[in-house]
Amino acid sequence: MDKFTIINAIPSKDRLTILNLYNNSFPLSTWNKKYWNSFFKNSLRQPVFFAIKINNQYAGFVLGRVGKDTSIMLLSTLVVSPTYRGNRYGSILIQKFLETTFSFPNIHKVILHFRDFNAWRLEPYYAHLDFINHKIEGTYSNGEKKHCVEIHKKDFLN
Numbered sequence: 001m002d003k004f005t006i007i008n009a010i011p012s013k014d015r016l017t018i019l020n021l022y023n024n025s026f027p028l029s030t031w032n033k034k035y036w037n038s039f040f041k042n043s044l045r046q047p048v049f050f051a052i053k054i055n056n057q058y059a060g061f062v063l064g065r066v067g068k069d070t071s072i073m074l075l076s077t078l079v080v081s082p083t084y085r086g087n088r089y090g091s092i093l094i095q096k097f098l099e100t101t102f103s104f105p106n107i108h109k110v111i112l113h114f115r116d117f118n119a120w121r122l123e124p125y126y127a128h129l130d131f132i133n134h135k136i137e138g139t140y141s142n143g144e145k146k147h148c149v150e151i152h153k154k155d156f157l158n
């Protein structure tokens, strides 16, 4: 594993770089700048962000915010750049994300969604990270099944 640093806020000059990292990883469901910026504009939604930097480059990041039900944090995305995958950076980002999220008194659960095409990789990946209750929760706009997993504060803290 290379020497890395973890940051918990994006310098505004780097926002597009990280959006590009996301869009390159999810070419079928890219985010536009307006949606991306919405994560950082509304502190009431308690955005949680962590990124890993190696040699002054972004190797990965995790991002989430609360939804309508303010006891639930939605983990919106986790990305590790292809060059750095398989080095536990994803696990480190998830750990930081959960530690911070569950330090908020109002949050009792973190949920995340993934697409059917990715399910064969991500269902076991998140199970390995102690996410539970895998289920299908409706469909995306292209008809693809929407998978959901969750982790509870009481289980994370135990």
Ligand SMILES: CC(C)(COP(=O)(O)OP(=O)(O)OC[C@H]1O[C@@H](n2cnc3c(N)ncnc32)[C@H](O)[C@@H]1OP(=O)(O)O)[C@@H](O)C(=O)NCCC(=O)NCCS
Pocket (backbone or CB within 6 Å): 025, 077, 078, 079, 080, 081, 084, 085, 086, 087, 088, 089, 090, 091, 092, 112, 113, 114, 118, 120, 121, 122, 124, 125, 128
């Ligand atoms: C998913 C992703 C973030 C994983 O990041 P990563 O840094 O390569 O993953 P890690 O190296 O942290 O893997 C963590 C652990 O999970 C294990 N693991 C990895 N893939 C696994 C799988 N399919 N099933 C079970 N365990 C798996 C690893 O062996 C490792 O185990 P260890 O903790 O015992 O060493 C990365 O592959 C990625 O960015 N993919 C594209 C974007 C994506 O699909 N993101 C998820 C959106 S919800």
